[in-house]
Amino acid sequence: MTAAEMTALVWTAPYEAVLAQRAMPVAGDGEAVVRVRATGVCGSDLHGFRGHSPLRVAPLVLGHEAVVEDEHGALFVVNPLVGCGRCRMCDAGQPNLCPQRGLLGLDRPGTFAEHVSVPRANLLPLPAHVPLVLGALTEALATPVAALAAAAPGPDAVVAVIGCGPIGLLACHAARRWGASLVAAYDLDERRVAHAQRLADVVGTSPAELRGALDGASDGLGADLVIDAVGIEASWNAALELVRPGGTVAEVGLGAAIGEAPVGHIVRQGIRWQGVYAYTPADFAAALELIAGVPPELGWVETARLDDGPALLAELARGAGPVKAVFEL
Ligand SMILES: [Zn+2]
Ligand SMILES: [Zn+2]
Structure with missing residues (x-):
């Protein structure tokens, strides 16, 4: 692997994903390239993995629930929903209903990778005492x-x-x-x-x-x-x-x-x-506050390595495996 590459879990076809080397993301306007530390597998990722999501086109790095680290070592929870920032819905604080909305791992590379580019405005500081895996459940x-x-x-x-x-x-x-x-x-x-x-x-x-x-x-x-x-x-x-x-x-x-x-x-x-489609930025901030204040019981969450990704996604897509899987990187 050269310095300009990273490992990513790439969905390639229905029920198929591979670990592959990909070019490091390049930050767009207002974005930061951050290192993924924990990222959860969502039902919508599995929907895409099965090939049932017309909006997700292979090859694609899935994943949108994540805790990431910036170049200074600071940890953040990612709000993966990106509004256009210009329409009435975005102005009203509802980018989740923006007609032009995007989502990590859907219309742009997602978080099942070592690095991802995210709008800086979508990074919320992870409170110091919150474990990475717990933080990765904020989006859900x-x-x-x-x-x-x-x-x-x-x-x-x-x-x-x-x-x-x-x-x-x-x-x-x-x-x-x-x-x-x-x-x-x-x-x-x-x-x-x-x-x-x-x-x-x-x-x-x-x-x-x-x-x-x-x-x-x-x-x-x-x-x-x-x-x-x-x-x-x-x-x-x-x-x-x-x-x-x-x-x-x-x-x-x-x-x-x-x-x-x-x-x-x-x-x-x-x-x-x-x-109810997804959440507003206010809902997302409230969820982070809730999870940091009173964490849920987590007996239903299991962690995995990104290396396990191809087999784990296939298992989860068949309805087997843990209720919730979170990759730790
Ligand atoms: Zn999700
Ligand atoms: Zn908008």
Whole structure:
């Protein structure tokens, strides 16, 4: 390897990635080339790895959840979402809804590499006591934080979470920190439910298993807020079963883009159906503050080396392996 090269985990074709030498990134305007220290594998990376994300074109370095180090040894969490900085949505503090938005590991090289170029404005100092792997979960936590901020349930809210993957587990943690009086979560996968046991008050493998606890905490009305971290027909309908009249369903999962949901029920029950895409810079900063203040239990996170990347991505894409994997570099 020459000085101007680095090692990267490059996605080359559906279900295939290789470790390869790549040219060192060159910083664009307002950007810094930083060294990646820890980077998490997101569900959206796996979606891309399977070849199901039309926006990700191989060959591509995936990855967008990272803690990085600059040339002075200072550590930062990366906000990987890049708005145009000129439109009304960006002006309003919502670059996550910018029509020209970009994302590391999607339309530009990502963080599964030794180095990456990132806009300086997207680097948030990592508080000194926060471990690298924990810091790398900030991005995943920012989405449920955004869901809570958008739905803004009352302080003693009854919250249900659908799906106990990384986003769902972190949604449980965020809802508790929000002050929810009850957090109930379910997933069809018993292994994931076991992890949720430590982050939620009530867990189950079906919506029906949550019903009794939700009713008991809400005079039989249902959840004030349901966070759907799955996003398929079955979970949309489960969310509508669990939410109370006038309550909010926050859709953060993108399991299916199109499907059927009973809109008449949404109308008659006055349910707010809130799409939540990623997070604003304010949500991201709030997530970092939350993770630095009260870290979630992390029994569901495993670390790996970038060398393990080709095999690990294939394993995760098959639905095997840890709930969450984070590369340490
Ligand atoms: Zn992510
Ligand atoms: Zn914009």
